[in-house]
Amino acid sequence: KNEVEQSPQNLTAQEGEFITINCSYSVGISALHWLQQHPGGGIVSLFMLSSGKKKHGRLIATINIQEKHSSLHITASHPRDSAVYICAVGRLGETSGSRLTFGEGTQLTVNP
Amino acid sequence: KAGVTQTPRYLIKTRGQQVTLSCSPISGHRSVSWYQQTPGQGLQFLFEYFSETQRNKGNFPGRFSGRQFSNSRSEMNVSTLELGDSALYLCASSRELAGADTQYFGPGTRLTVL
Numbered sequence: 001k002n003e004v005e006q007s008p009q010n011l012t013a014q015e016g017e018f019i020t021i022n023c024s025y026s027v028g029i030s031a032l033h034w035l036q037q038h039p040g041g042g043i044v045s046l047f048m049l050s051s052g053k054k055k056h057g058r059l060i061a062t063i064n065i066q067e068k069h070s071s072l073h074i075t076a077s078h079p080r081d082s083a084v085y086i087c088a089v090g091r092l093g094e095t096s097g098s099r100l101t102f103g104e105g106t107q108l109t110v111n112p
Numbered sequence: 113k114a115g116v117t118q119t120p121r122y123l124i125k126t127r128g129q130q131v132t133l134s135c136s137p138i139s140g141h142r143s144v145s146w147y148q149q150t151p152g153q154g155l156q157f158l159f160e161y162f163s164e165t166q167r168n169k170g171n172f173p174g175r176f177s178g179r180q181f182s183n184s185r186s187e188m189n190v191s192t193l194e195l196g197d198s199a200l201y202l203c204a205s206s207r208e209l210a211g212a213d214t215q216y217f218g219p220g221t222r223l224t225v226l
Contacts, residue, residue, distance in 0.1 A: 030212040041149075041200050043217040050212075086155065090211030097167025098211025100145070102155040 003027050006087050006103035013110050019074040021106045023087030026068065033100065034061050034072050035086040043086070046072070077110045084108070114138065116205050116218035124224045130191040133221045137184050137205030144186040145210040146178060149200040149220075158201075160210055161186050167209070190223075198225045 005024045013019055023032070034046040047054050047061040049070070054061050058077075063070040074081055087103040117136045125131050137144050146158040157170040161180035178188040184205070190197055202220045206213035 033215065035215075035217075041202075041220045041222070043202065043204075045214050045216065048214045088155070092209065092211050093168050097160050097162070098209040099157045099160060099168050099170065100147075100210055100215070101157065104154050 002103070003101050004087055004089055004103040006106050008106060009104065010107045011109070013077050013108070015078055015110055015112050017077050017110075019077050019081075019108065019110075021072045021085050021087075021108070023070045023072070023103055024068060025070075025087075025089045025101075027089065027091060027101070029089040030092045030098065031090040032063055032070050033088040033090060034070075035088060037084040037086060037105070039083075046085075048090075074108075079110045079112050082109050116203060116216050118201075118203055118218035118221050120221060121219065122222050122224075124226065125193050126226050127193055127195060129193050130189060131193060131223060132187055132189045133201055133203075133223075135186045135188075135203035135205075135218055137186070137203075138216055141205035141207050141216070142184055143206045143208060143210055143213070144180055144184060145204050145206075145215070146186070146188050147202045147204070148172075149202060150198075155202075158188065162209060193225045195225050198223060 031050045037043045058075045060073040084105045086105045088100045092098045143162045145160045160168040175191045180186045200220045204215040204217045
């Protein structure tokens with residue numbers, strides 16, 4: 001079982017719909033990251049959170065540390081939101097280092 | 113403020129050769145992490161460097177190595193290339209350790225091994 005599981009793997013929505021992408025993890029974390037990757041490869045960090053909820057424009061990210069679960073919500077979705085959304089957990093290691101472990105990603109397509 | 117830059121953007125090599133990829137972080141960022149992305153395995157952690165020291169290493173063979181210079185620029189090297197090394201190699205920088213700070217990603221180097 002992967003340490004980070006995302007669902008769904010693929011999601012198709014109509015413009016204007018409310019979208020939710022889920023992420024579950026099985027390890028202790030220092031922070032959880034939501035990333036967006038457009039065709040061509042560029043990755044942008046959307047949120048980093050370790051508790052509660054964050055909002056940026058139409059995007060909302062929540063995390064429940066006790067349940068080891070996070071959600072990314074997109075309100076009033078738009079075709080430009082079409083991208084791969086990746087959940088990653090940050091862990092601080094024993095040797096004063098850290099690492100990110102990634103989910104498999106969710107391919108979102110928003111149709112006009 | 114300039115973003116993270118990676119050179120070269122595209123690279124074609126043949127099996128057995130070696131390759132060096134370069135990453136220049138955002139000014140003031142001390143942490144550089146490297147990742148490999150393939151269609152089959154997704155994104156995987158390679159290394160983390162912080163203040164010129166390798167702080168963590170992913171589960172990759174010793175053919176993969178790296179270093180960080182005093183200006184925080186980082187290089188990674190892959191020796192004796194194999195077909196399976198074909199991938200998008202991404203670096204990301206942050207002020208503090210990657211696990212607990214926002215990551216700023218470079219555009220990546222797409223390596224093709226023939």
